[in-house]
Amino acid sequence: MNIKENIIWHKSTVTKVDRHRLNNHRSCVLWFTGLSGSGKSTLANAIDKKLYDLSVRSYVLDGDNIRQGLNKGLGFNNDDRKENIRRIGEVSKLFVDGGMIVSTAFISPFQEDRETVRTMFNNDEFIEIYVKCPLNICETRDPKGLYKKARNGEIQHFTGIGSPYEEPDSPELVIETDKHSLKDSVNLIINYLIDCGLLCI
Template sequence: MNNPYVEKEVDGDKSSDVVWHQASVSHGDHVKLNGHKAAVLWFTGLSGSGKSTVANAVDLMLHQRQAKTYVLDGDNVRHGLNGDLGFSDIDRVENIRRIGEVAKLFVDAGLLVSSAFISPFIADRNMVREQLAAGQFIEVFIDTPIEICESRDPKGLYKKARAGEIKNFTGIDSVYQLPVKPEVHIKTAGKSIEACAQQVVNYLQEQGYLLPCSG
């Protein structure tokens, strides 16, 4: 006898039997409970620019305001979800596609999710933006000159890239496409981590993301 609780196996292409299951608790319900709007803070910039550092500083500031948050970090995600991907252009596109889908789920849950990825291609960042409703994608450009990034080089990656030990390294032998109109443009040179983070929080405050909302 067929078990109605066993999902049908899908081999190859998507099956027409796979449909979106409508949750009993809506996005609006989550937002109302959390007390603030939901969005993706998409931190983009060169390796060593300070994306993860600023994203985590923003996350701490929001946490202290009792906002519901999470940080998706490029390196952390590649330990699990995207552990099968390399750094070719094709793999970079798939890396961002998967992260976009995960970020969208966090937004549906009513969170302010910070996503810290180089995400070098404009088309990929726009792809994630287009998956979300208006106002739910906030591009944060961590604008740090490559000279500063390379002088930091906390993981020794620039040194290896210059020596030819790493291929497809953004800023060296792989392109980084600058954001055209980021919602938040942070020029980090001469700024403290706290000042950079505060710029993001100020944007959220000014745009009404942190005000109590009814959904």
């Protein structure tokens, strides 16, 4: 028996458009991707604070945090990485349907996986932000000591060392954290949201 045959989508009484009207802003996912140490989590949280100050309903989904709960059973081989990103895409979609701006801070190293998540959203709801920073600088920062462990062979499949990172083909934004200050980076993103009509300030 096909289990899916017994599962029927229940239409919500309150729609996404209703929530947009209540919130006085539209919803989207800000998909921060980049190497470990590039500044994804720092930037995502700075954006979240700025949105909070602007009375915008928002939330941050952080890679390490999610792996302590929802995705704690997943490893770092290619299949587990793919499933990790698929789940985050589905959770992000729930937040967007709930009328919020959700920031996701995940390495998400593979272009195919990011494009799969993009297809879950309307064209203007998925904003890919490439947090670009040279590997040598990320390795110098090494805030969690992971690059050192990877170089010593203590961590397998570490992105940038034992596993590749595929740069986005055409992200909506590129933030070079070795060149832009945190304040300037936040302003670039906020201005983009205003220009796209996602925020009315």
